[in-house]
Amino acid sequence: MLIAQITDLHVTSSGRLAYGQVDTVAALEAAVAGLNALSPQPDLVVATGDLVDLGTAEEYALLRAILGRLKAPVFVIPGNHDARDALGAAFGADGYLPAAGEYLHYTLEDWPLRLIALDTLVPGEGHGALDAARLDWLARRLAEQPERPTIVLMHHPPFPTGIAHMDAIGLLEGADALGALVAQNPAIERVLCGHVHRAIQARWHGTIASIAPSTAHQVRLDLSADAPSSFMLEPPGYQLHLWREGVGIVSHTASIGRFAGPYPFFDPEGELLI
Numbered sequence: 001m002l003i004a005q006i007t008d009l010h011v012t013s014s015g016r017l018a019y020g021q022v023d024t025v026a027a028l029e030a031a032v033a034g035l036n037a038l039s040p041q042p043d044l045v046v047a048t049g050d051l052v053d054l055g056t057a058e059e060y061a062l063l064r065a066i067l068g069r070l071k072a073p074v075f076v077i078p079g080n081h082d083a084r085d086a087l088g089a090a091f092g093a094d095g096y097l098p099a100a101g102e103y104l105h106y107t108l109e110d111w112p113l114r115l116i117a118l119d120t121l122v123p124g125e126g127h128g129a130l131d132a133a134r135l136d137w138l139a140r141r142l143a144e145q146p147e148r149p150t151i152v153l154m155h156h157p158p159f160p161t162g163i164a165h166m167d168a169i170g171l172l173e174g175a176d177a178l179g180a181l182v183a184q185n186p187a188i189e190r191v192l193c194g195h196v197h198r199a200i201q202a203r204w205h206g207t208i209a210s211i212a213p214s215t216a217h218q219v220r221l222d223l224s225a226d227a228p229s230s231f232m233l234e235p236p237g238y239q240l241h242l243w244r245e246g247v248g249i250v251s252h253t254a255s256i257g258r259f260a261g262p263y264p265f266f267d268p269e270g271e272l273l274i
Contacts, residue, residue, distance in 0.1 A: 001112045003151070003241040004035055004042035004072065007194030008050040008214035010081065011066070013058040019231070024053065024216040025062065027236050027256070031215040032069050034256050035238070042072045042240070043111060048194035048212065049079025049120075049155030051087065060090035078104055078121045079155035079194060080128065080169070105137055113189065113243050116141050118154040120171060128156030128195075130174030135181065142185045149243070150188050157193040157211050159202045165229040166196045166219060179205040189249045190241065197231065199239070199253045210251060213237035 009031075010024045018024045035045060047067070052059035067074050075096055078087055084104055088097055096106050108115040118138060120128030130138075142150070156171040158178050171178075182188050182205040191209040197219040200211040218234040220227070235255040243249045267273055 001243045002040060002042045003113070003115075003243070004038075004045045005048060005192055005212045005239045005241060006031055006035075006045060006215050007048040007155075007212045007238075008079070008197050008216065009047065009063065010050055010053045010214070010216055011059050011063045012053045013056060013062055016053075018053050018216065021233070022217045022231075025066070027216040028063075028066050031236065031238060031256050032066060034254075036069070036071050038240075044108075045070055045072050045074040046115070046117075046153055046192065047074060047076045048153055048192060049077050050081040050194060051076055051079065053081055055081060055083030055086055057086050057089065060086050064090050075106075075108060075115075075117065077117045077153055077155060078119055080121060080126050082121060084119075084121065084123075103134060103137070105134070107141055112149070112245070114145060114148045114150045116150060116152050118152060120154050120156045126169035127172040128154075128170065129172060130178055135174055135177050138178070139181055142181065142188075145187075146185060147187055149248075150185070151241070151249075152182075152188055152191045153193075154191065155194050157195060157200070157209060158191065159204050159209055161196055161198075161200050161202075161211070162223045163196060163198070163219060163221070164225055164227050170195070182207055189243065190251070192239075192241070199237065201251075208249075208251075210239070212239040213253065215256065 010018045103119040158171045158175040160167045188207050193211045196211045197214040199213045215236045217231045220230045220232050237255045240252045
């Protein structure tokens with residue numbers, strides 16, 4: 001099973017550049033083209049939050065139109081830049097988002113891996129939370145199929161990354177309780193996150209928690225305690241998570257764009273080219 005993860009799309013509308021610098025619409029269009037060119041194709045694409053920039057209906061309409069070009073089915077979760085009502089209105093007809101309730105939690109059951117999507121959004125805030133109600137929902141879902149290989153999707157990473165200004169708006173409520181649930185459920189193969197706009201991995205409560213790079217701009221890699229909040233126009237990217245029976249998940253980070261190659265290492269006679 002092959003899962004493509006995109007995150008922190010920050011789609012804008014009316015030609016506006018995010019932060020006055022980033023053409024996030026063109027960046028997402030390039031990401032979709034890159035994913036559609038993959039062989040083999042992903043079984044599905046997950047978009048782990050900050051789907052749009054301001055949470056408007058206009059942005060979600062544009063987002064849906066661009067994601068609709070993907071060959072593979074796509075599933076979304078909210079991040080701190082998203083708005084639940086507008087997101088639900090744009091994607092509710094696809095049938096996987098809950099029709100009622102406060103949070104946009106759901107599970108995907110039709111593939112060899114089970115996917116559990118969590119809503120960590122705190123309206124009006126940059127940080128995320130998993131309160132008692134959300135944690136209880138997750139605990140009940142995990143108890144349904146405790147032996148089945150599972151991926152948990154969430155926007156805010158539950159571990160500190162060392163990038164101080166992003167950790168200050170990380171998962172500020174419920175991280176320890178989530179970690180306890182993960183430790184009790186060894187069938188959780190990965191916790192896949194977004195939010196930090198960089199490829200980052202950590203061993204966390206017996207599994208691997210990872211963050212995918214943004215399809216647009218990346219947060220500056222500065223691990224000093226007083227690092228300013230800033231971003232870089234580094235190459236955008238996505239991740240591919242390949243799951244195989246008896247092997248588990250192997251994850252790859254790919255850059256979006258056109259690059260020279262591929263070139264052979266060997267000539268037709270099998271001699272190394274130097």
